[in-house]
Amino acid sequence: MxxxxxxxxxxxxxxxxxxxxxxxxxxxxxxxxxxxxxxxxxxxxxxxxxxxxxxxxxxxxxxxxxxxxxxxxxxxxxxxxxxxxDPREFGARATRRRKVTPEIQESVLADLAAGGNKNATAHTLGLSWPTVNLIVKRADTERS
Known part of the structure; x- marks a missing residue:
């Protein structure tokens, strides 16, 4: 908690x-x-x-x-x-978001494994909370 x-x-x-x-x-x-x-x-x-x-x-x-x-x-x-x-990422500019690379995925999973929470991890890595959540879900699916 x-x-x-x-x-x-x-x-x-x-x-x-x-x-x-x-x-x-x-x-x-x-x-x-x-x-x-x-x-x-x-x-x-x-x-x-x-x-x-x-x-x-x-x-x-x-x-x-x-x-x-x-x-x-x-x-x-x-x-x-x-x-x-960031309102500047809304609409047409949203398509320019950076691609989530395998290195970013590894960083997210490593941070969470070390006890970080999704919100703090997202903020630290410059990602949205839903992106971090999606990375975790994909990793869980791959492990299954």
Whole structure:
């Protein structure tokens, strides 16, 4: 379990995840994001059009005290502050992202094997969290 000094221990969802890393739960008839359900339970109301934002800046974490409601603008601002998302990479420029080489894959897997977490590894290597997650999934598939 990871600890954030100000927030305390994080809780990572170990169930189904979207390819972007967000937690999913099947609530008939649809899939819902678990962090939204956790926040709605904590605040006692439906979020409606609002977002469930992460204070700990890690999509699979679902600790209700690490979540807060916000709008789309706040969500983007939160994503840009820690460098998780660069608006210059959105749209046409997104096609120019660097190719994930075998050396980058090895660096990701070595960092995670040494105890790093996916978010920190992504930030350190200049990758997105979904890219790191995809590298891990591919490695797991190859081992199977």
């Amino acid at each position: 990871i600890r954030r000094p100000v927030l305390g221990a994080c809780r990572e969802w170990r169930g189904c995840k979207h390819e972007s890393g967000y937690d999913l739960l099947h609530v008939r008839p649809r899939m819902v994001k678990v962090h939204r359900v956790m926040l709605e339970a904590r605040i006692g109301e439906d979020l409606g059009e609002r977002f469930a934002l992460h204070r700990c800046d890690n999509p699979p974490y679902i600790h209700p005290d690490h979540l807060h409601p916000g709008d789309a603008q706040r969500n983007l601002r939160d994503a840009m502050e820690p460098g998780r998302w």
